[in-house]
Amino acid sequence: LAVDASADSGRKIPDTLFGIFFEEINHAGAGGIWAELVNNRGFEAGGQNTPSDFSPWAIIGNESTVFVGTDRSAPFKRNAVALRVQANCDADECPSTGVGVYNPGFWGMNIEDGKGYKLILYVKSLDSINISTSLTTSDGLQTLATSNIVASASDVSNWTKVQLELFAIGSTPNGRLQLTTNKKGVFWLDQVSLMPMDTFMGHGFREDLVSMLADLKPRFVRFPGGCYVEGERLSNAFRWTASIGPWEERPGHYGDVWQYWTDDGLGYFEFLQLAEDLGASPVWVINNGVSHRISVSTTNILPWVQDALNSIEFARGDASSTWGSVRASMGHPDPFDLKYIAVGNEDCGKKFYRGNYLKFYNAIKEAYPDIEIISNCDGSRTTLDHPADYYDYHIYTSTSDMYKMKDFFNSASRSGPKAFVSEYAVTDSSAGTGSLLASLGEAAFLIGLEKNSDVVEMASYAPLFVNANDRRWNPDAIVFNSAQMYGTPSYWMQHFFKESSGAVLNPTYILPNLSSQLAASAVTWKTSDYGSFLKIKIVNIGSDSVNLKIMVSGLTHTINSLSSSTTILTSHHVMDENSFLNPTKVVPQKSVLTDANTEMDVVLSPHSFTSFDLAL
Template identity: 80%
Template sequence: MDFKRRSQFVVIYALLVICITANYGVCELKANKTATLTVDASSQSGRKIPDTLFGIFFEEINHAGAGGIWSELVRNRGFEAGGQNTPSDISPWAIIGNETTVLVGTDLTSPFKRNPVALRVQSNCDAGACPSAGVGIYNPGFWGMNIENGKGYKLILYVKSLDSVDINVSLTNSDGSQTLATTNIAASASDVSNWTKVQFELFATGSTTNGRLQFTTKKKGVFWLDQVSLMPMDTYKGHGFRKDLLSMVADLKPRFLRFPGGCYVEGERLWNAFRWTAAIGPWEERPGHFGDVWNYWTDDGLGYFEFLQLSEDLGAAPVWVINNGISHQDSVNTANIAPWVQDALNSIEFARGSADSTWGSVRASMGHPEPFTLKYMAIGNEDCGKNYYTGNYLKFYYAIKNAYPDMNLITNCNALGTTLDHPADYYDFHTYTTASNMFSQKGLFNSARRSGPKAFVSEYAVWQSDAGKGTLLASLAEAAFLIGLEKNSDIVEMASYAPLFVNNNDRRWTPDAIVFNSANMYGTPSYWMQQYFRESSGAIFNPTSIQSDSSSLAASAITWKSSDNSSYLKIKIVNFGSDTMNIKISVSGLSSSVNALGSSTTVMTSSNVMDENSFSNSTKVVPVQSALTNANTQMNVVVQPHSFTSFDLALAKSGYAADM
């Protein structure tokens, strides 16, 4: 036996001994799987991605708005949630004292015509006989108010009494034992004999995530309260939205905002559907309504105007979803749909009309004299096939197009693989499915017709057992699906995840992108996945191809430019499988050199594909960025199993990348 053969024998023998002594049943030497990814970055092959490709969809579900992004801290602020038959349920308001010392109930004495219910508080004890803290009523908000030390809160309320009043108003901890801010309403009978608006600015001297607003008195007598509002003085761009939650949304760089639903637009019955005219104007005069699809009351402080304002604040195009006379249980006959069509036209005039137009003047009176930019409207939600939908749709379509030819109208009917029997600029496509099926849908639009209306994938998500409350597995499948949408962005022009928000105290739908409570929030892996695509809208799509024995890969590439005018080639790779992949990346056609110093790689993975984030561990599954020191047009990289990886190659400022 020569030396070479003897050496090979020794190595094999040693490995056999290791396998036996390690007590392995089977000894297998497994190499990483390999693949080659080619990227054509030439200017002639590049294609501009629509500016609107990735955005967000907001629905009032899971207390996403009321008790969520809308920063009103008082729940049931107008006492209308229990209905207009009195006495009524005033929850979550509760008394301070007992039934002997204080009597609280509703009556119809409100100064506001559309929301007539007010709260009557009767104190039955004098100063000497009252408890030391007084008697009265408190509101714990939406599962506790978040009160922060040093922060300011604006309190507005309406009060009335036939006698003088001495009411202590305070922010406290959950049981009222610690006062965090306080003021007093002291007035003679003549000052409050009629409904009187009272305003205060309260500044907290302590913090709690489970606070409450309370009104107490030690004076015998009766007073009435109505339209009690408490809001943080520091809100997103000063427009009433919860700053921390909207900052997370803004980090996604959404190019459109679809609102206000979803099924919320339809209602289980039409009389409980969202009505835009009831959700504009002074907040005190908005009647609110019971959303019977997701089964909770909203005061509608977050209304049509506020959604338009939020779109503007985010730099996102508003996509207004209107009710077309159809709910889950009702359908208005097309012969009777004309008033609904006029209502839709009025809503456009409110958004786009001049400040001296009928409805534009209402917008102007709310503080926005300049028109909003509204160019997208969806006629209904998931209504295709229901009674009267086609007939109603056509009435809306032609009336809106006649008055506003530039309005992009979206049908509920799916045109993927078929031809519509009615005109549309876009067709709406929704997909909620398993992780494996979502991954396979990355090629769903490959064979879609390139003529006719464009696709709007307004709702997509992995759900049910694969998704848990938001798993890595779900996010990887969704990432592959979005890579497919990038590749087909010549036909798919808009896409958004659903649902966007969930209040952890009211999970009506799971999973969701952002989870929150009164004080804290975190992104699920599906939220962080979307951050990989925030530069895609308006970027240049570069064709890619993969050669591999693995069927678990999805990849795409874009060239994009940052706000400081730096250019990048972003290569994204999803490894949906359980094998580590050695991938050779080959980029051709670049007219700029790669700067390794400014390049990076970002990886999102975890030890278990079912891992989730939580309040206690909000960063368990998040993207991790590191330097890409070997950045070049030819790279050998290792992609971890069950991972989403991006390679961001910094480019010199020249050539076609600089011309984007």
């Protein structure tokens, strides 16, 4: 392998090349990165008509001691459903547990010894109340934290917001929140929220999961979908205006593509905040009036266009603008750095898309000329019939095909819009539920994107997350449950590319007879201490080891072998995966590269992805 590291032969890779795509799929957000522990906190998941199904809330007590149902007495205009609890027992007539309800969260709440939890709820009663709030084990038998709400009738005759802090004195990954009483009478509950006090940067995200994203150093966050943006029907699509403002007042919605309820605690504002917290550019995928089944005609689309303009004003307008003031009231007076808008998701062939797209494009460009617009139509092989800054490209395929796709963009048009590969993954049986083999095909593909980064400016794996209790799509980059998580090899593979965005791509040459088995690239970047690194990455997708000579020319600095290293992603078997039991079976292993030099004889393990990081 020849690497030309001379300064004048390199080409800068776009600053944005590698980012992440977050979709609300597989409970990635609700019951995932959004740290809310209560599932169906507003009792709206069963629909706006009552009586409704208030599950997963469940009753503590029996038919003679308690009656629980829903009515529409809540104080919030857009989410009127509340829970009515009628206790029919007093003191020692009640079971020792008391009577009331519990919420098991999203397949169990992770309660951790010594940690604090903020409980907020709205309550109303015509009588005095004495409600015990507690965090318990899944059977309710062991109490891990408790606090009482005691109030006179006059205190709670109108809906009253109660805030408590609960401190856990034990741990369980499968806990629940109980709200019980030993006092005869009726009370109503609404908007019951339980959040850990420690969240990522204090903004409501699960620290462990979002740290895994931060570790990837993503340059952009595409959100909130995917198909989630479109909906099977428009009536069930994500609507940004319903997802902003005080959390209690958000109506929530049923995402009919991935088939679960979300209370929209993770809304448009929170997505923008997440991108900012990760130091990444937000890529806002807007609904352009096109869902899987229904499309708004171009003649009727203008209100949707205005809605998109409003969403941009919400993100970027100053605090005196109509929508910018709403953002400011949510605690972010400064604008968010929104520069990318994707008009729809996978909608190119759908009825009215092209007509609608042009309306959005023209209106957004007129109001915000600097915003870059992403079309759903593939411009890799044909010239688009409409203006765009980027075309969206999605690829889900087999490992062998993904490996070959490393050359796909070699023949993409060099003029016209740039490519945004916003969804890629190996998805056939070679991926298992996240195999080493799949990650090698994907690594080769990304090497191809680096080499074609004159025309490919952005790329992200899909999907990012799966809650193992609700696997709607397989495979995914990060697998989690209430308390555990691990990266699949596809997640770890992306770590090899985290310095690439904004780095310099150095030309590499590999013998043609090796290219069906090896894919390689080299990038150089400067470190903060005036040093620099040359990273040479090589995928060996074959089942044989390969003896390779690496020859680096054009270096103007000497190699510091003490600071040089090599990192390898491989395993005993090509179909090996990580799991909750063995989360680090297939993860990068780093070691010192003692013989770092301009000429190195290396042995590439079978089925491996190796980087040689030369400190300069």
